[in-house]
Amino acid sequence: MSTTQMMKGILDGCILAIIKNKEVYGYELAEKLEDYGFSNFSEGTIYPLLLRMQKEKLVTSTLKKSTAGPKRKYYRLTENGEQELQNFIERWEILQTNVNHVLAHETKKGKGV
Amino acid sequence: MSTTQMMKGILDGCILAIIKNKEVYGYELAEKLEDYGFSNFSEGTIYPLLLRMQKEKLVTSTLKKSTAGPKRKYYRLTENGEQELQNFIERWEILQTNVNHVLAHETKKGKGV
DNA sequence: CTCCTTTATCTTGTATTGCAAGGTATATGG
DNA sequence: CCATATACCTTGCAATACAAGATAAAGGAG
Numbered sequence A, B: 001m002s003t004t005q006m007m008k009g010i011l012d013g014c015i016l017a018i019i020k021n022k023e024v025y026g027y028e029l030a031e032k033l034e035d036y037g038f039s040n041f042s043e044g045t046i047y048p049l050l051l052r053m054q055k056e057k058l059v060t061s062t063l064k065k066s067t068a069g070p071k072r073k074y075y076r077l078t079e080n081g082e083q084e085l086q087n088f089i090e091r092w093e094i095l096q097t098n099v100n101h102v103l104a105h106e107t108k109k110g111k112g113v
Numbered sequence C: 001c002t003c004c005t006t007t008a009t010c011t012t013g014t015a016t017t018g019c020a021a022g023g024t025a026t027a028t029g030g
Numbered sequence D: 001c002c003a004t005a006t007a008c009c010t011t012g013c014a015a016t017a018c019a020a021g022a023t024a025a026a027g028g029a030g
Helices: A003-007 A011-021 A026-035 A043-055 A079-107 B011-021 B026-035 B043-055 B079-107
Strands: A059-064 A072-077 B059-064 B072-077
Touching (some): A003 B079, A011 A026, A011 A072, A011 A079, A011 B079, A026 A043, A026 A072, A043 A072, A072 A079, A079 B011, A079 B079, B011 B026, B011 B043, B011 B072, B026 B043, B026 B072, B043 B059, B043 B072
Antiparallel strands (some): A059 A072, B059 B072
């Protein structure tokens, strides 16, 4: 059991949520996720994931010049992506409900963290 | 993105939580998890997971006769298992906080489910 | 007794996905 | 030309959920 495993299938949703608000590029996205508290994850995670999401038509990308390096690839949500984000939110809420229900089963015995 | 992927590393914690309260056997555990709302998962998920947890010394097992079939293997938490359950709860709370923070970023735009 | 159903466990193989490690490309400054 | 920072990509590995199928024990029908 590790934090790694708990991220499976959840990072996707978080990325969709961030992109929805405004165009972002990969490097920037990684920084934002760190700000949100998702630590210890590398570019080896984020770039393959973005490419996968583009292949699934959840996002589109546009190259734009940067002032300080190679071109940035900005991502934007497609309609499919918005739908998928909504699906993720619903699944996440159900998951939270179920897991918290199971844990309440345990913490009711008195183990306030 | 699927429900399957979102379960990674989370099922472990839920199982530990259920076992903590009272000895249960695999088949029974599967039924309980379904009651808690975890649908669509099979014995091919639960038995390998229980064996893995036993190998990691998180649980111990005892065989007991059943009135209606082969022997049942009852599982019980070890001290390591209790510790791991506490670790899981902490990780789960952090994950919830982070993901909900990201989603608030999105839902603030007005999309009440 | 033999066959079938229900209960209960285990094994094998596959797909998904997070991540470390390492590689490539562009702009600026010495 | 070379070093550094920014930015992106590829390869290979490890963890794990699950479908499909095998095994085993007990009770009832014929």
